[in-house]
Amino acid sequence: MADRYLHLTGTAPGRFLTRRLGLPQPAALRRWTLETPHLDGPLLHLTAGASAVTGVAEALRTSGLTVTERADRPAAIVLDATGVATAAGLGDVHAALHPVVRSLAPGGRIVVLGTVPSPDDHHQAAAQQALEGFVRSLGKEIGRGSTAQLVRIPVARIPGGASAHAAGSTLRFLLSPRSAYVSGQVIELTSTAPDSGSGSGSGPTPITDPAAPLTGRTALVTGAARGIGAAVASVLARDGARVIALDVPGAREELERTADRLGATALPLDITAPDAADRIAAAAPDGLGVLVHNAGITRDRRLANMPADRWASVIEVNLDSVLRTTDELLKAGTITRGGRIVATASIAGIAGNTGQTNYAASKAGIIGLVRSLGPRAAAEHGVTVNAVAPGFIETKMTAAVPLFIREAGRRMNSLSQGGLPVDVAEAVAWFAQPDSTAVNGQVLRVCGQSLLGA
Ligand SMILES: NC(=O)c1ccc[n+]([C@@H]2O[C@H](COP(=O)([O-])OP(=O)(O)OC[C@H]3O[C@@H](n4cnc5c(N)ncnc54)[C@H](O)[C@@H]3O)[C@@H](O)[C@H]2O)c1
Structure with a gap:
């Protein structure tokens, strides 16, 4: 069924009228198409304090966006907050995002990378849980069809050190037009991942054809x-x-x-x-x-x-x-x-x-x-x-x-x-x-x- 109000606010007179009346202003969301598979602009990669995981830059590159540490009008911002382990450390989250949040392009994406709140360290748990409230609030205030999510990487339990490697498919989805209607979500990745061959947990199955990843299934x-x-x-x-x-x-x-x-x-x-x-x-x-x-x-x-x-x-x-x-x-x-x-x-x-x-x-x-x-x-x-x-x-x-x-x-x-x-x-x-x-x-x-x- 057609959303007539969305069409109305897509016209100049409709926008004028609904703004004057203080009514909601839905932005037209851009979905994936073959011609426009990616967001339109670079990905700004920021870190709050020191990162607690490796491989973030590699995982971000799978999004197909140009990854940069400076951008005037980013289509996406990824804040690595995996190292935030104290209440004071939350100041680094503000310091990183406050100056750039306004520059996010319409229909943009903010993804905060966190870690699983620890059952053994209540300061770390408080700081990491704080990111959830932060992201959910940000999702409510950024507007213009933009979204915000939190992805938790299981730092402590990954043998041989924490890596963002397994986050590739999740970042590809969240940092693309495919996730247009997903916002304010918390995704917790697991470290006991099965794999297709042995189930040994040795990591994600690589994709051979990115245009048709489910080929053969x-x-x-x-x-x-x-x-x-x-x-x-x-x-x-x-x-x-x-x-x-x-x-x-x-x-x-x-x-x-x-x-x-x-x-x-x-x-x-x-x-x-x-x-x-x-x-x-x-x-x-x-x-x-x-x-x-x-x-x-x-x-x-x-x-x-x-x-x-x-x-x-x-x-x-x-x-x-x-x-x-x-x-x-x-x-x-x-x-x-x-x-x-x-x-x-x-x-x-x-x-x-x-x-x-x-x-x-x-x-x-x-x-x-x-x-x-x-x-x-x-x-x-x-x-x-x-x-x-x-x-x-x-x-x-x-x-x-x-x-x-x-x-x-x-x-x-x-x-x-x-x-x-x-x-x-x-x-x-x-x-x-x-x-x-x-x-x-x-x-x-x-x-x-x-x-x-x-
Ligand atoms: N549309 C929404 O806003 C919404 C919101 C939340 C959840 N969902 C869920 O999403 C799913 C799809 O919803 P939809 O809006 O496309 O519904 P829909 O009614 O348009 O389609 C549901 C389909 O399920 C089929 N179906 C029903 N009983 C079946 C049975 N016993 N065996 C096989 N097929 C059966 C129907 O024939 C129909 O084709 C549902 O599980 C629904 O509860 C929908």
């Missing part, structure tokens, strides 16, 4: 006939994956149209069917490199008015079938080593929502699944497990929301607009990258830094 996307699932299927196909698009038999026509458009295989199947995992395995005889649980439904009612069948159907589609098929496909070895599982939560599962006790329970359950299974799936199967938590995304699901609630959902975030299905799809594709081995057990909100559950 089969990706299955549930709920792929339309909306976010169709966008995920499209982006994974763009990245070179062989895609199997799954949706309910009742959506067969739409599913086949989507699959044909993408050169994908259509798999009409209800994900709640008892033999769903067997049929998925049969459709992917060479195994799955990527499994995306995207299918989801809502059956909204306040708890006092909610019959048991509405409760049960939402839990069954959104959570139980995800748990069941994941368990069975992992056990059968259908998900190959180096594989990626990406599930779909929601900010409703973080913030809660009136009329959505069933839906929010199912989506919070997804977060529990990801956090618990991620480390074990890595250790036992060499597979990562992560989730996206979309905010307000423009799809048929949100088009059905009543007008005023819809408008509130669109504006109540730092970017003052709804996201597009492709924004969620790009986040899924980042999780799916072969070199995203250190990204595990994470829940990434794709919500423009929604105020809900913030």
Whole structure:
């Protein structure tokens, strides 16, 4: 559904009028295209005090941007704050960013690199946790379509010294137009990363073809006939994956149209069917490199008015079938080593929502699944497990929301607009990258830094 307000503020008279009325001013966000794959300008690399990790400059170069220590109008600023270990050290964060934050180009990116707060050193933990509040506040105030994130590098636990090497895929995503609708996020990289070959944790799998990093991998996307699932299927196909698009038999026509458009295989199947995992395995005889649980439904009612069948159907589609098929496909070895599982939560599962006790329970359950299974799936199967938590995304699901609630959902975030299905799809594709081995057990909100559950 078109966001008419965004169009209005894109015109000179509309901008004038809405400014006079003190209304939100959403900036047009630039998404990835083949012609414009990178941000438009250099990357300013700053350090607060002394860095505690090696390899930051190398990791930054994978962004494709020109890395510099001085720039008049940077498209991105990366502040290495890994060495900040005391409250006094936070002064270095201010000293580094205060003079340059105004010069950030519209639609720019700020990424702060931190470390995992230490359980043994409460001064370091306080200083590093402070970066979270800092970044979340910065995301709310920089405006003009710019975003801010914190990436934590697990300094203490990396054998042989801390390195930003494993942050490559994450920085590539955050420092690009692909992350246009992601802001105010904290991403904690793991040091016990599986690798595709041995699962020995020796580091990320290198990408052989940067234009098609998923070449040779089969990706299955549930709920792929339309909306976010169709966008995920499209982006994974763009990245070179062989895609199997799954949706309910009742959506067969739409599913086949989507699959044909993408050169994908259509798999009409209800994900709640008892033999769903067997049929998925049969459709992917060479195994799955990527499994995306995207299918989801809502059956909204306040708890006092909610019959048991509405409760049960939402839990069954959104959570139980995800748990069941994941368990069975992992056990059968259908998900190959180096594989990626990406599930779909929601900010409703973080913030809660009136009329959505069933839906929010199912989506919070997804977060529990990801956090618990991620480390074990890595250790036992060499597979990562992560989730996206979309905010307000423009799809048929949100088009059905009543007008005023819809408008509130669109504006109540730092970017003052709804996201597009492709924004969620790009986040899924980042999780799916072969070199995203250190990204595990994470829940990434794709919500423009929604105020809900913030
Ligand atoms: N749109 C949003 O703003 C938003 C926000 C947060 C989370 N999400 C989540 O993102 C996912 C996709 O949402 P969407 O907006 O694209 O929804 P949508 O309703 O447009 O698409 C969902 C797809 O899932 C399919 N599906 C439903 N039940 C299925 C089953 N049993 N087996 C197989 N396929 C099934 C549907 O047929 C449909 O094609 C869902 O999990 C949803 O909860 C969406």
